[in-house]
Structure formats: C-alpha cells, structure tokens
Amino acid sequence: MKKYHLLYLLSALLLAGFTSCEDMLTEKPNSSYDKDGYFDSEAKAEMAIMGIYSSISDKDHYGWCEMAAPASDDTYYTSRTHSDNQVHDIAHYRINSTNTWVENLWKFKYQAIDRANMAIDGIRHMTGYEENKKLKALEAEARFLRAFMAFDLVKYWGDVPFKTTYSESYESAYQPRASRETIYDEIIADLTFAKENTEWATAGSDPERVTQGAARALLMRVYLQRAGYSLQMDGKLTRPEEGKRKEYFNAVIEEWKAFQANGYHDFHPRGYDTLFKDISYGTQNPKETLWEISFFHMQGKRNGGAWGIYNGPMVGEPTGLAASEANQHMGRANGFFIVVPEWRGFFEETDTRRDVMVCTYQQRWNAKLKAHEKRELKAGGWYCGKWRREWMSPDSWNKNLNYGDVNFCPLRYADVVLMAAEAYNETGNAQSTAWELLNRVRTRAGATPITEANYEELMAARKKTHQLTFIDDTTPQGKFRTALYWERGFELAFEGQRKYDLIRWGVLGKALKLFGEASSVNKKETKPYPAYQTFTEGKHELFPIPLKEIQSNPKLEGKNNPGY
Structure with missing residues (x-):
C-alpha cells in the first residue's frame, strides 16, 4: 500500500520558517532558523530533503499546474478553447508571458532548486560527512531532485538563470542566462553522483524516495533529450553534431546495461491495466514505477493532487445525500483533457493499452437512484483514462472534491526499455536488439511483435490516414523510428514525455x-483541437519566461524567449 511521508508536512513547516519565496528566484532567510547552524544531525538533514520533495509535490506544482506543461501534442488536448491565461492557453499554444500557470511552474522549479542547493551545502559541511554513507545518500537524493527540476527548466525555457549555490540574498538570486549545455553538464554530474550514492530498489523499497534506478532512468532521458533538437535563442531548432549524438546514445546504452545487470526492475507483474489501477488506488509496486511524486490529501485541506480528477474521465458530483452516505460514492472529476480520438483505432484489438489510454465513457450522477451511471460517449468526447476516480481508494473519494491521493509516476521501467531501444537503433549497429526491446513492451501489452518483415502489414492502416511524411522509413533505421513514434504514443501518452519526444525529434x-x-473533431467550424493552427515553429517549443521575472531580474536584459 501507499506510504505517506508525514515528514513532508513537518519539513514544509520547518522550511517555511527560514525560506519564503519573495520573488521568483529568491528564498530569503527570515526567521530564527539559521542554515549554518541547522545541519547538526542526520534527522535534520533528512528533514531538509523532505522540504525539497514537498516543493515538487505541492498541489500547485506537480499536483496541478504541471498537467498543462506537456499539452497539447498529437494524443490529447484540453476540453475547452476559451482563453483563460492558464491551462487552456498553454495547451492551445495561445500562451503569453503573463500566464499564471507558467509563473507557478517557474516559481516552483526555482524554489525546489534553491532548497536542494541549501540542503546539499548544509550536508557537505556536516561533521563526519566524508565517511558517512547516510549523509551521502541524502545528498544524492537532493542532487537527483535538483537535476529533475533543472531538466524541467531546460525543456520548458531553454537557456535560463541557473546556479548550484543557495540564494542568501536578493543580489545573489539574480543571474544571467546560462547555456543549456552548461546546465546539462550540471544535471549529468548530479545524476552521476546520485546513481553512485543510492541503492537499487528492492521489493520493500518506497518508490516515493529516489533510488539508483530512478537516477539512471532520468540520466537516460537527459541524454536522449540532449541528443535531439531544441529551440535556440536565434529561433532555430538545432541538435548536436553526430559525434556528440552518438556519445549520448552510447551513454544511454551503458545505463541500460546497468539495469540488466541489477535485474530487479521489470514490468508490473499483473499487466498494464493493473499498473494504472494500482497507481490510482495507491497500491505501490517499485518494480515498474521507478519513482513516484507523492500526493496525500489531508481531510478538508487543499493539498494532495488532481491526478485522475482533472485529467481523467468526468464524474458527476453526488448530490442529495446525507452525510453518512457521502463516503459511499466516488466524488467529482472534471475531465479537462480529451484524447485525439483517432488513436483508439490505431491499437490492435488485443492491445490492453487501448482501453487504459482512452476512456470512452463518463460517470453521470443519478440523484433519484443515488448512484453513478456510466454513459458512453461519441468520439471527440473521450477522456484520458490512465487515472480515474473509480479506481481510487474509497478512503480518498470525498476528502475534497477537487483533490485526491493519486501519485504521479514520471519514471517507469517501460520507458527505460524504449529509451534503450531508441539508443541502440540510433547507434546504427544493433537493429535486432532495438526491435527485441521494443517488442518486449508490445508483448507485455498483448500487441503483435513488429519486425522489418511484418512492418508494412502492421503500418498499412495508419499510413492510409496518418502517413508520417516527416520520418523517412525507407531505411532500416527509419522503419524503427516510425515504429517507435507510434509505440511511445501507445505506451506513454499523457505521462509528460510525448511533447518533448516530438520536440527532440x-x-x-x-x-x-x-x-x-x-482528426474528426476538427471537421466542424468550431475546432476543439486547434493546436495545428495556433502552433508556431521556432516559438512554441519553449515557454515564455514570466514577465515578472523579466522585469525584476536586470541580468536578463529584458529579453524573452524567441517569439515572445
């Protein structure tokens, strides 16, 4: 079952005592707590680490605003097209530098990094640090979390202010842009330290805490993103020269070999559909979920997260119930995100991922019967289905109508397998290994293994309506790239990677x-999925830096990202 770190609450209170986000980049000490005198025991060092976790798992960070960052892509969009200066403008590429959700994301990334910087510095200066494995393991967690946040900064904003020391004053907080290549070097150094100073997971591990597998998986993702395209300050998409790219792909393969040598991580033992039902319910299995961002909703409080509530199928709010009856019903879910319906037809009938990815119904409340009733929907109304109210533990149904206890898993084993497959293909000399790894993922889901021999047969239906003219599949490598394009969509849709896969490709x-x-949804005059018209290449691959930050940080020289 799910483990809840009560230290999150304690550390949040503690860190609130000596850190407050008074502007986007500054957490200024303002109480009797003194950083230099605080780190005097392993227990307090661990409290500081919990403070970093708590910033990431804040309801307004990965609990809510982060849901908008990876939308829209070719698999989903938001259910409304009106301008809101929040989620819908992000998803429909109508974003500007005053978007309040982008401001929140920027603030929380830097808040977590500053907390990590403080914890790392404090731990390193503790008595006995050099010979204390526990302290180094705690530092490794802090460095993983700093790398995770720094990677978000690079993906979302490109070249940004960045430093690895704690901001003890307003003056020290303001920094000019750092090259993303410099930041990547720091990320890789942090993750290398993390993998060397954390243990591999076991059956008894808590996936809400960083382990070696999480560090290695994130390192693989970083190398692949770094090897791909990114938008530069001159408005051009570029990627490294081929020698560097091969170096990065080989680094991915080395991390994969470490997974193989360890041998613990694997697919969920009861299948793809059970994996996501367990995540919604709170049943943990660290074999596939390498790291989970924890959410726990305290009764009557607005913490926890909104996974499965805003990005799951709609559930009508129970009404007309006595207080004693309320806990017998699943509460409300708003269903903000809609699947591009054509994806459902791309799956084979035997592929168990189809009915997890695409939820074709909603739950309406029948006040007369005092019960929820499933109502099937037409294409264009189908919801993202990986997290659902109906799959959650009844203990969480009515704590709060807008928040719940569902963790978010940003790193899981299936992605590791597909990343390794991609790296083998891109090195150009391991085609059979690449196909074998991709087919491990397909076989787990009940899909037909794909090879060069049956490639054309399995792709025929998709090519009739969705020919990927932007991928040359006349070569063995190109065929694999095309197969991988589809497979990462089938396996990882809505999990935060798809948009950034498409950017790096x-x-x-x-x-x-x-x-x-x-798409059939855009055949009418009002187009609910307008991203294909509103997206501007050379602009929307990055978010704008928040206007407040541009105005308050003179070292940015008033310059925003291209197009903003």
Whole structure:
C-alpha cells in the first residue's frame, strides 16, 4: 500500500520558517532558523530533503499546474478553447508571458532548486560527512531532485538563470542566462553522483524516495533529450553534431546495461491495466514505477493532487445525500483533457493499452437512484483514462472534491526499455536488439511483435490516414523510428514525455498539423483541437519566461524567449 511521508508536512513547516519565496528566484532567510547552524544531525538533514520533495509535490506544482506543461501534442488536448491565461492557453499554444500557470511552474522549479542547493551545502559541511554513507545518500537524493527540476527548466525555457549555490540574498538570486549545455553538464554530474550514492530498489523499497534506478532512468532521458533538437535563442531548432549524438546514445546504452545487470526492475507483474489501477488506488509496486511524486490529501485541506480528477474521465458530483452516505460514492472529476480520438483505432484489438489510454465513457450522477451511471460517449468526447476516480481508494473519494491521493509516476521501467531501444537503433549497429526491446513492451501489452518483415502489414492502416511524411522509413533505421513514434504514443501518452519526444525529434509542429487536419473533431467550424493552427515553429517549443521575472531580474536584459 501507499506510504505517506508525514515528514513532508513537518519539513514544509520547518522550511517555511527560514525560506519564503519573495520573488521568483529568491528564498530569503527570515526567521530564527539559521542554515549554518541547522545541519547538526542526520534527522535534520533528512528533514531538509523532505522540504525539497514537498516543493515538487505541492498541489500547485506537480499536483496541478504541471498537467498543462506537456499539452497539447498529437494524443490529447484540453476540453475547452476559451482563453483563460492558464491551462487552456498553454495547451492551445495561445500562451503569453503573463500566464499564471507558467509563473507557478517557474516559481516552483526555482524554489525546489534553491532548497536542494541549501540542503546539499548544509550536508557537505556536516561533521563526519566524508565517511558517512547516510549523509551521502541524502545528498544524492537532493542532487537527483535538483537535476529533475533543472531538466524541467531546460525543456520548458531553454537557456535560463541557473546556479548550484543557495540564494542568501536578493543580489545573489539574480543571474544571467546560462547555456543549456552548461546546465546539462550540471544535471549529468548530479545524476552521476546520485546513481553512485543510492541503492537499487528492492521489493520493500518506497518508490516515493529516489533510488539508483530512478537516477539512471532520468540520466537516460537527459541524454536522449540532449541528443535531439531544441529551440535556440536565434529561433532555430538545432541538435548536436553526430559525434556528440552518438556519445549520448552510447551513454544511454551503458545505463541500460546497468539495469540488466541489477535485474530487479521489470514490468508490473499483473499487466498494464493493473499498473494504472494500482497507481490510482495507491497500491505501490517499485518494480515498474521507478519513482513516484507523492500526493496525500489531508481531510478538508487543499493539498494532495488532481491526478485522475482533472485529467481523467468526468464524474458527476453526488448530490442529495446525507452525510453518512457521502463516503459511499466516488466524488467529482472534471475531465479537462480529451484524447485525439483517432488513436483508439490505431491499437490492435488485443492491445490492453487501448482501453487504459482512452476512456470512452463518463460517470453521470443519478440523484433519484443515488448512484453513478456510466454513459458512453461519441468520439471527440473521450477522456484520458490512465487515472480515474473509480479506481481510487474509497478512503480518498470525498476528502475534497477537487483533490485526491493519486501519485504521479514520471519514471517507469517501460520507458527505460524504449529509451534503450531508441539508443541502440540510433547507434546504427544493433537493429535486432532495438526491435527485441521494443517488442518486449508490445508483448507485455498483448500487441503483435513488429519486425522489418511484418512492418508494412502492421503500418498499412495508419499510413492510409496518418502517413508520417516527416520520418523517412525507407531505411532500416527509419522503419524503427516510425515504429517507435507510434509505440511511445501507445505506451506513454499523457505521462509528460510525448511533447518533448516530438520536440527532440524535430517534428512537433508537423505532428500537430498531421493529426489536427486529419482528426474528426476538427471537421466542424468550431475546432476543439486547434493546436495545428495556433502552433508556431521556432516559438512554441519553449515557454515564455514570466514577465515578472523579466522585469525584476536586470541580468536578463529584458529579453524573452524567441517569439515572445
């Protein structure tokens, strides 16, 4: 069952005592707590680590605002098209530098990094640090979390202010842009330290805490993103030269070999559908979920997260119930995110991922019967289905109508397998290994293994309506890239990676155009999935830096990201 770190609450209170986010980049000491005198025991060092976790698991960070960051891509969009200066403007590429959710994301990334910087510095200066494995393991967690946040900064904003020392004053907080390559070097150094100073997970591990597998998986993701395209300050998409790219792909393969040598991590033992039901329910299995961002909703308080409530199928609010009856019903879910319906038809009938990815119904409340009733929906109304109210523990149903206890898993084993497969393909000399790894993922889901021999047969239906003209599949490598394009969509949709896969492959705008023009939902005058028209290449691969930060940090010289 799910483990809840009560230290989150304690550390949040503690860190609130000596850190407050008075502007986007500054957490200024303002109480009797003194950083230099605080780190005098392992227990207090661990409290500081919990403070970093608590910043990431804040309801307004990964609990809510983060849901908008990876939308829209070719698999989903938001259910409304009106301008809101929040989630819908982000998802429909109508974003500007005053978007309140982007401001929140920027603030929380830097808050977590500053807390990590403080914890790392404090731990390193503790008596006995050099020979204390526990302290180094805690530092490793802090460095993983700093790397995780720094990676978000690079993906979302490109070249940004960055430093690895704690901001003890307003003056020290303000920094000029650092090259993303410099930040990548720091990320890789942090994750290398993390993997060398944390243990591999076991059956008894808590996936809400960082382990070696999480560090290695994130390192693989970082190398792949670094090897791909990214938007530069001159408005051009570029990627490293081929020698560097091969170096990064080989680094991914080395991390994969470490997973193989360890041998613990694998697919969920009871299948793909059970994996996501367990995540919603709170049943943990660290074999596939390498790291989970923890959410726990205290009764009557607005903490916890909104996974499965805003990005799951709609559930009508129970009404007309006595207080004693309320806990017998699952509460409300708003269903903000909608699947591009054509994806459902791309799956084989035997593929168990189809009915997890795409939820074709909603739960309406029948006040007369005092019960929820499933109502099937037409294409264009189907919801993202990986997290659902109906799968959650009844203990969490009515704590709060807008928040729940569902963790978010940003790193899982299936992604590791697909990342390794991609790296083998891109080195150009391991085609059979690449196909074998991709087919491990397909076989787990009940899909037909794909090879060069049956490639054309399995792709025929998709090519009729969704020919990927932006991927040349006339070569063995190109065939694999095409198969991987589809497979990462089938396996990882809505989990935060798809948009950034498309960016690093250099095809986000082209994919949006293909799916937007072909989708049945856009055949009417009002287009609910307008990203193919509103996306601007050379601009929307990055978010704007918040206007407040541009105005308050003179070292940014008043310059925003391209197009903003």
